[in-house]
Structure formats: structure tokens, C-alpha cells
Amino acid sequence: MKIGVVCYPTYGGSGVIATELGKALAKKGHEVHFITYQEPVRLDSFSENIFYHEVAALDYPLFRYQPYESALASKIVDVARFEKLDIIHVHYAIPHASAALMARSILKGKGFHLPFVTTLHGTDITLVGKDPGYKPVVEYSINQSNGITSVSQSLKDDTYANFSIEREIEVIPNFIDFSRFKKTDKEHFKKAICPNGEKLLMHVSNFRKVKRVEDVLQMFELVSKKVPSKLLLVGDGPERMNMEILCRKISNCENVRFLGKQDAIEDLLAIADLFVLPSETESFGLAALEAMACEVPVISSNAGGLPEINIQGKTGFMSNVGDFTDMAKNAVYILEDEKRLNEFKKNAFAQAKTFDINNILPQYESYYNQVIKASRPVGSAV
Numbered sequence: 001m002k003i004g005v006v007c008y009p010t011y012g013g014s015g016v017i018a019t020e021l022g023k024a025l026a027k028k029g030h031e032v033h034f035i036t037y038q039e040p041v042r043l044d045s046f047s048e049n050i051f052y053h054e055v056a057a058l059d060y061p062l063f064r065y066q067p068y069e070s071a072l073a074s075k076i077v078d079v080a081r082f083e084k085l086d087i088i089h090v091h092y093a094i095p096h097a098s099a100a101l102m103a104r105s106i107l108k109g110k111g112f113h114l115p116f117v118t119t120l121h122g123t124d125i126t127l128v129g130k131d132p133g134y135k136p137v138v139e140y141s142i143n144q145s146n147g148i149t150s151v152s153q154s155l156k157d158d159t160y161a162n163f164s165i166e167r168e169i170e171v172i173p174n175f176i177d178f179s180r181f182k183k184t185d186k187e188h189f190k191k192a193i194c195p196n197g198e199k200l201l202m203h204v205s206n207f208r209k210v211k212r213v214e215d216v217l218q219m220f221e222l223v224s225k226k227v228p229s230k231l232l233l234v235g236d237g238p239e240r241m242n243m244e245i246l247c248r249k250i251s252n253c254e255n256v257r258f259l260g261k262q263d264a265i266e267d268l269l270a271i272a273d274l275f276v277l278p279s280e281t282e283s284f285g286l287a288a289l290e291a292m293a294c295e296v297p298v299i300s301s302n303a304g305g306l307p308e309i310n311i312q313g314k315t316g317f318m319s320n321v322g323d324f325t326d327m328a329k330n331a332v333y334i335l336e337d338e339k340r341l342n343e344f345k346k347n348a349f350a351q352a353k354t355f356d357i358n359n360i361l362p363q364y365e366s367y368y369n370q371v372i373k374a375s376r377p378v379g380s381a382v
């Protein structure tokens with residue numbers, strides 16, 4: 001197949017999934033065309049089947065906001081016709097689904113059929129998408145998609161609850177590439193961070209309010225009083241400064257390190273004992289799954305799709321959003337007993353295995369084929 005991929009090329013989970021999926025499809029022999037405003041960060045290796053087309057939104061003194069959606073739709077039209085794409089897959093509805101819809105209409109007028117699949121990832125539904133400023137366009141473009149997928153059952157339910165959707169949504173969960181995310185021996189590094197055998201807790205996010213990083217800090221303060229431990233905070237975003245201030249307020253921060261954005265997350269996960277994700281909303285929680293793949297149990301909230309990956313009392317624990325005292329209690333329970341900790345680590349890995357990319361990739365391939373077949377114009381050649 002010749003597949004177009006539209007996504008956010010930066011550090012967000014949807015961009016990571018889109019890029020890893022594209023890379024895996026290319027490896028299987030499909031031709032994959034990324035159409036984005038910047039080369040996706042995870043597109044770090046060369047493949048003869050991968051192509052990158054940059055969307056350049058022209059600036060002009062009249063524009064207060066650059067019309068990115070128009071530039072994207074125009075680029076899709078151009079790439080689809082020239083490269084003869086069979087299908088386009090857009091990740092994160094805003095504004096990618098409406099741009100694909102516009103492109104499909106333009107192409108139809110030129111006698112070219114381009115079906116598109118929209119994958120719903122999270123805040124495009126639960127936060128931004130349902131805002132009245134965007135909702136009519138999001139709802140319409142989802143309904144007009146030739147195929148719709150969501151990354152969890154919880155997100156599918158949220159979509160039906162918040163929008164008038166007349167179509168079936170297919171749940172295809174996020175996945176892990178075990179050739180990258182696996183436990184490796186980094187004992188020297190662990191010794192440098194935890195010189196006295198302390199336990200290591202870790203949080204990775206884009207430091208937005210929904211991630212509730214303040215709960216990680218509050219919880220760690222309680223845990224470190226019971227179990228000698230250290231905390232690594234990975235990532236950056238709007239809440240970073242507030243979190244550094246809070247850290248200084250509640251403790252002297254000597255056991256907490258803010259690492260900022262990091263590429264080799266798997267090298268950090270290799271030395272972690274516990275991963276913490278106390279989000280307000282989380283449609284899936286890819287960061288938690290990556291931790292589990294590296295044999296790290298998870299302490300999380302029970303928001304959104306987290307119960308679909310974190311099994312209570314087996315791979316970690318879940319608490320109500322904001323209940324950092326309960327999270328601390330559960331963390332201590334796991335960390336204070338070495339045998340118990342190892343059992344949780346084993347279970348986390350086994351659960352992550354069920355999300356192996358090799359199991360999920362065929363689901364996308366078969367969904368693309370189904371969508372292409374069902375949307376083929378009557379009378380067109382097969």
C-alpha cells in the first residue's frame with residue numbers, strides 16, 4: 001500500500017505512535033509518506049520506503065495566525081496525486097481530520113479518490129476537541145472520515161459521550177516496539193544516581209496541567225520518608241517552573257532531579273524501580289506502557305484508559321485522581337519488599353508484551369484494507 005501519514009512531529013504521544021507505526025509499515029514493504037511541518041523526531045533512521053514532505057505555511061502580514069490547515073490540505077492534495085496514495089492516516093483529529101476532509105473533496109473534483117482514517121488520541125477529544133470553539137468542526141470531520149480508530153475503549157466511550165458520532169469507532173490500542181524498549185543492564189548508571197542503593201522513582205511527561213506533576217512530588221515526599229529513594233522527572237513543558245518551585249517548598253530537593261527533555265527514555269527506564277503517572281485525564285498512557293516494557297511497575301491514577309493497561313495489584317496500583325497519599329502507600333508497599341518488587345516487575349513486562357507492535361500492526365493493515373474496499377467509488381477498477 002501507499003500510505004500518507006499526518007501527525008504532530010514533536011514529542012507528543014500521538015506523534016510517537018504515528019512515526020513508529022509508519023516505520024513499521026515501511027519495514028513490511030509499504031510505502032509511507034509523512035506529511036508534517038517538521039521531520040518527526042522519531043524518524044531517526046533511513047528507510048527506502050519512507051518519504052517526508054514538509055508542510056510550509058506561508059506567512060503574510062495580514063495573517064494574525066498562519067492558515068496551517070489550508071497549507072496541510074494543499075500538501076495532501078499534491079502528495080496524494082503525485083505519489084498515487086491509496087489511503088491517508090491522520091493522527092490527532094485537530095486540525096488533521098478537517099484538512100484531510102478538505103483534501104479528499106478537492107481530489108474528488110479532480111477524479112482522484114483518497115480515503116482517510118482518523119485516529120483519536122486523547123486531548124483531541126477529552127479536552128481541546130470538545131471545546132465549543134472547535135467542536136462543530138471536530139465532530140463533522142470525524143463523522144466524514146472513511147475510518148475512525150481510537151487508542152482505547154475509554155476514549156471510544158468518551159467520544160460517543162461528548163460528540164454525536166454516527167459511525168463505528170474501531171479500538172486499536174497503542175503498542176510497543178520491544179527491539180527498542182527492553183530492560184538493559186545499566187548498573188553503573190544506577191550506582192551514579194542511587195549510590196547507597198536507594199530505590200528510583202521516575203515520571204515522564206510534557207509537564208502540562210493534566211499530568212498533575214505536583215502529585216508526583218507530594219507522593220515522593222511521603223515515600224522517601226519510608227523508603228530511601230530518588231526521583232527523576234523527565235520532560236519539559238508549561239508546568240516545569242511551578243514544579244521546581246513546589247519541589248523547593250515541600251523539600252530541599254536533594255533527592256529530586258529535573259532532567260528536561262530526553263531522547264533515550266529506555267536508558268533511563270532501565271534503572272527505574274517505579275513509574276508514576278497521576279494524570280487527570282489519560283486516554284491510554286503510552287509513557288506507562290513504555291515503562292512496563294522495561295520491567296517497571298506503575299503507580300497511576302485510574303483516569304481514562306489507564307485501567308486498560310495497568311492491572312490493579314499486579315502490574316502496579318491505581319488511585320483516584322489527586323489521591324497522592326494512597327499512591328504513596330501503594331508505592332511503599334511495592335518498594336519495601338524486594339521479592340514483591342520483582343514480582344510486580346515481571347507482571348508489568350508480561351502485560352506490556354500483549355501490546356507488542358507485531359500484534360497491533362496487522363490490525364492497522366487489515367483496517368486500511370477494509371476502509372479502502374468499503375470506500376471505493378462504485379464502478380472503479382479494483
Ligand code: GMT
Nearest residue numbers: 012013014121122123282283284285286
Ligand atoms: O495530550 C497529550 O498528552 C499528548 C497526546 C498526543 O496526542 O500527543 O497524548 C495522548 O495520546 C497518547 C498516544 O495515543 C496517549 O498515550 C496519551 O494517553 C494521550 N494523552 C492524554 O489523553 C492526556
